Amino acid sequence: RFRFNGDVRVRGESFFQDFPNFPDRNRGRIRVRFGFDGKLSEDFTGGIYLATGSLGDPTTTNETLTNFFDKKTIGLDRGFITYNPIAHKWISLTAGKFSPTWNKTSVTFDPDLNPEGFSEKLSWDLKMPLVKNFTVQAMQLLYNESNSGSTANARQDSYAIGQSAATIARA
Numbered sequence: 669r670f671r672f673n674g675d676v677r678v679r680g681e682s683f684f685q686d687f688p689n690f691p692d693r694n695r696g697r698i699r700v701r702f703g704f705d706g707k708l709s710e711d712f713t714g715g716i717y718l719a720t721g722s723l724g725d726p727t728t729t730n731e732t733l734t735n736f737f738d739k740k741t742i743g744l745d746r747g748f749i750t751y752n753p754i755a756h757k758w759i760s761l762t763a764g765k766f767s768p769t770w771n772k773t774s775v776t777f778d779p780d781l782n783p784e785g786f787s788e789k790l791s792w793d794l795k796m797p798l799v800k801n802f803t804v805q806a807m808q809l810l811y812n813e814s815n816s817g818s819t820a821n822a823r824q825d826s827y828a829i830g831q832s833a834a835t836i837a838r839a
Contacts, residue, residue: 670706675699696733701745711753719745727780746782760789770805770832785809785827801836 676699683693698720705715720740721729731740748764762769768777769787791803812826 670704672702672704674702676701697730698733698740699729699731700740700742701729703746708749712749712751714749715746716744717746718742721745726782727778729780758790758792760791762787770807770830771834783807783809784811796838798838799835800838803834804831805834806831 678696678698681693681695681697685692701717701719703715703717705713705717708714719729720731720742722731723741723743729745744765746765746767748762748766750766751759751761753759760769763786765782765784766787767782769789772779786808788806789803790805791801793801807828807830809828809830810825811828
C-alpha cells in the first residue's frame with residue numbers, strides 16, 4: 669500500500685581559483701533523502717518526504733561537511749495529498765508541498781524545487797480524428813505569507829497563479 673524510497677550521497681568538491689586573493693577550496697557534501705507515499709483510500713494518495721539541506725535554500729538538499737562537526741539540518745521536502753476519484757478519472761487535485769504536477773523543464777522551474785500550494789488538473793481522453801487528449805491545468809503557489817501584525821504596515825502575501833491548456837494530437 670505504501671512505497672518507501674530514499675538515497676544517500678557523499679561527495680568531495682574542489683574549487684581551483686586563478687585569481688589573486690581567492691584561495692582554492694575543498695569541501696565534502698552529503699545529501700540524505702527519505703520518504704514514503706501511497707494510497708490512503710481508493711480516491712486519495714499522499715506522501716511525506718524528508719531531506720537534508722539548508723532551510724534557507726529551497727533548491728538544494730546538500731549539506732556541507734564542516735563547522736566543527738555540527739549536526740546537519742533535516743526538513744520537510746514534500747508533504748502532500750492528491751484526490752483522484754475513481755468515478756471521475758478526468759480530475760486530479762493536489763495540495764501541500766509537492767513535486768510539480770505540470771510539465772516543466774529546468775529552464776522554467778528548478779528541478780530541485782518543490783512548490784507549495786494547490787494544483788488542479790482536468791484531463792479528457794477524446795475520440796476525435798485529430799485530438800487524442802485535452803488537458804487544463806491550474807496552480808496556486810504560496811511563497812511568502814506576510815504577517816506584519818498591524819494594518820498600517822501590512823504587506824501583501826506573495827503568491828503565483830498559473831494555468832495552461834494542452835492537447836495531444838493523434839499520429
